[in-house]
Amino acid sequence: MEKLGVEPEEEGGREEEVAVVRSMESADAEAAGGSEAVHHEVVPTGSASSRVIVHVDLDCFYAQVEMISNLELKGKPLGVQQKYLVVTCNYEARKLGVKKLMSVRDAKEKCPQLVLVNGEDLTRYREMSYKVTELMEEFSPVVERLGFDENFVDITEMVEKRLQQLQSDERSSVTVSGHVYNDQSINLHDISHIRLLVGSQIAAEMREAIYNQLGLTGCAGVASNKLLAKLVSGIFKPNQQTVLLPESCQDLIHSLNHIKKMPGIGYKTTKRLEALGINSVRDLQTFSSKILEKEFGISVAQRIQKLSFGEDNSPVTPSGPPQSFSEEDSFKKCSSEAEAKKKIAELLASLLNRVCQDGRKPHTVRLIIRRYSSEKHYSRESRQCPIPSHVIQKLGTGNYDVMTPMVDILMKLFRNMVNVKMPFHLTLLSVCFCNLKALNTAKKGPIDYYLTPSLSTTKCSGKRSLKMKDTHMED
DNA sequence: TGGGGTTAT
């Protein structure tokens, strides 16, 4: 496999030719370190290291999955409910005033005909989500997931290969697929335009494949980095795509009316920026780098200020299989140990099925709680510990009582966090398996043969689901 | 605000 044309090194944010004049280059050079001078070979065109990134964003994903499961739902206003929230809804419902994360009460009030389905069990969404990611990986293996319904793909190499197939006279007849942001005119003499147009064609093929093979519609954005691809994918909304040409980059980022709309700048950072009087993207662009660094540290400061210029050198990092599996449940009140134990056992049973199907083995378990607090302070606490090796071996081997020892471990973690002799009030419990390892990580050697668990044992493979009525199972 | 995920410190 060839290397990607993406090096994680900082190059003073030169990867895009955002024409904005900045006096930050010197600061970047300093950050690169004095002793190891950065005398890279000079790239002649300045665009040789430019990437082509596509961001694919499925339309109201959970609602689409539900409509595929139950065709009766198509055409009706549909909301997907988790607890008392409508977490997402289809476009019929949106036309009638339903919004994402609206309470069920408000949604029903706005739209009495709204059909609701429960979406607390994410299993089918997760499965469909990975089918989409796997489909995208067929185009290029470099696919990064963002949540269940978004994927970034670095298609730089694919674009280069297609360009090499074209004769020079064919290059000037390349056309765009979908929208061009700002209706900017295309310059077929500009190689960066040509590359992005080819990218738009690949994006169209991806959306076609997702629709033909999985029945799902979505949007796509094509641009020179992840930030821009993501921002531009949302411009034309359902089931359309948009490409961003470099000359319109500043227009795109300034179309965000507030820095909180900038991906990568979250709730906390927004509050701190507002305290500094920074509200717009331009405020952040022109704010003193030194003061920003004092407030946020050099790492965050430089990253977010680059974002404000539309610069994002972060690579598309292949997600691969998940790093963790978790199941959670929220509720009004849990105030006894027995009640907690029962809920924990339920979460665990579902997790064991998932872990079993994955094939890898978790080496760490974590228990997470949320305590009731009248005011906001949305805060969680957790305790984790290694999973004993004899329990790990039993995971996925088909079977037998892994529930009991795991529940015991989790209840120890529980009592470590919650003083059960005192009154308590929890509103959430979550169990997480992480530190997943391929099989067992024993070193190769003569001894290894004896340490390798029997592979002849029937594993919980394929779609078979374990029944976990009690804390006890037969093989 | 749900029921998930990730990375950095």
Next chain:
DNA sequence: ATAACCC
């Protein structure tokens, strides 16, 4: 273990 970010 927590805190920040993403959906």
